[in-house]
Amino acid sequence: MVRCGAAALRKYGSFIDGLRLYVRGGTGGMGYPRLGGEGGRGGDVWFVARERTTLKSIRDRYPHKRFVAGTGANSSVRALKGDKGQDCEVAVPLGVSVLCDGGRQIGELNAAGERFLAARGGLGGSLATNFVPCKGQKRILCLDLKLIADVGLVGFPNAGKSSLLSKMSHAKPQVASYPFTTVQPELGKLMYKDYKQVLVADLPGLIEGAHANRGMGHKFLKHVERTKQLLLVVDISGFQLSIKAPFRTAFETVVLLTKELELYKEELLSKPALLAVNKMDLPGARESLRELVQQLQQPHDFLHLLEEEMIPARTLEFKDVIPISTYTGEGIEELKACIRRSIDEEAERENEEYRKKQLRLLQPSAGDRR
Missing domain, CATH: 3.40.50.300 (P-loop containing nucleotide triphosphate hydrolases)
Incomplete structure (x- = not known):
């Protein structure tokens, strides 16, 4: 079993083949009880395979390694259906496997443009939730690179x-x-x-x-x-x-x-x-x-x-x-x-x-x- 601990993040010179990230989907928007309005869904976090991207470039550009999507818009008199929160897209190298915190593989990205939903945004407030929005999914994931x-x-x-x-x-x-x-x-x-x-x-x-x-x-x-x-x-x-x-x-x-x-x-x-x-x-x-x-x-x-x-x-x-x-x-x-x-x-x-x-x-x- 592959672990996401320090051993998986060991690097050789400037080359990195493992990276641990925190991802969180956006919180949904507030509903509007008086008119039955529904808040917008929170944004999603996506991993997108891009050429000429490395795990080292992700680490250097985002040293905190935290990726959070946008909050959904609140419902209002002008817009009973709130807009969806902004998605967060993380460019990752080709050949990356996505592992959950326990080391189980849950996805892989091998071709340019392939996408993986890393964290789903929360639902907006509506009648079903008593107009209270839901928080987005939060996870700790590992990117494990195998050269292609x-x-x-x-x-x-x-x-x-x-x-x-x-x-x-x-x-x-x-x-x-x-x-x-x-x-x-x-x-x-x-x-x-x-x-x-x-x-x-x-x-x-x-x-x-x-x-x-x-x-x-x-x-x-x-x-x-x-x-x-x-x-x-x-x-x-x-x-x-x-x-x-x-x-x-x-x-x-x-x-x-x-x-x-x-x-x-x-x-x-x-x-x-x-x-x-x-x-x-x-x-x-x-x-x-x-x-x-x-x-x-x-x-x-x-x-x-x-x-x-x-x-x-x-x-x-x-x-x-x-x-x-x-x-x-x-x-x-x-x-x-x-x-x-x-x-x-x-x-x-x-x-x-x-x-x-x-x-x-x-x-x-x-x-x-x-």
Whole structure:
């Protein structure tokens, strides 16, 4: 269960992916007893999805994080029906889930212009209420942001995800030769000659146990949920988090990343996936790559050599395995082409499914044909 407490509001640098707000609908207007007049309803508070909006901009612009709609107009001799109070609209980023104070999701906003009624205004005073207005609904809600991107970069720390993003796009993530350089999600755009743009999210490095929230794993893994495709990035020479941690080969790294995704949310493994094998400029990388490809082609011949808790119920099937070097630039253009091809194939598949669905809806049923 997601909580709205301090843990949910933890931020990484200037990036915020959780915000707690107080919202209250407007109070209704007074009724007019002598003539049976009815006061106007209080205004509503709405969350409206807007592009180029961030949770940080909401926090900076409204430091008190309180949003109250207008009061309904009183009934009078001139206007027996009072006007409705002014609505309060709060612009929120795309990809926001709305959670109640207990952590239960009650709505989400994924496309520009989508609206969510956060707090309803109170009824105006009328005969039914003895002409006394009602107060508006008041709630404490959490906005939980999950990045929307075409491709999500997934890997352990120091695999070279940030370097890869900077090579493929104009993003400028922090890059260094030590783990945990990336402490906040970074977004970059891949630009193609036909002006097609593909949005790529570089997610902070996972560690073993991320599914159980080790290393703030849930805060990172949740951003994978709304990416259309996965791009796993592994170091061909293997990975070791610390001196006390076990060394993992490139194959074991792939298996562990798959296991972490599966334990967090099994549906993630149904996303189309590519594998970028980084640091191919290192000595012995070609031989290690041949061994890795063989292991990926026949994974069950090697899985029995691993600890049982490392083995996922199902293995990821990669559409392509691309050897790269973010140091020399080897394979970067090929990787960009593979990403574009995968995105286009998936879009075509979705379009074909939509066309088939529309045809089924248009076909008359057996009863209609009679």
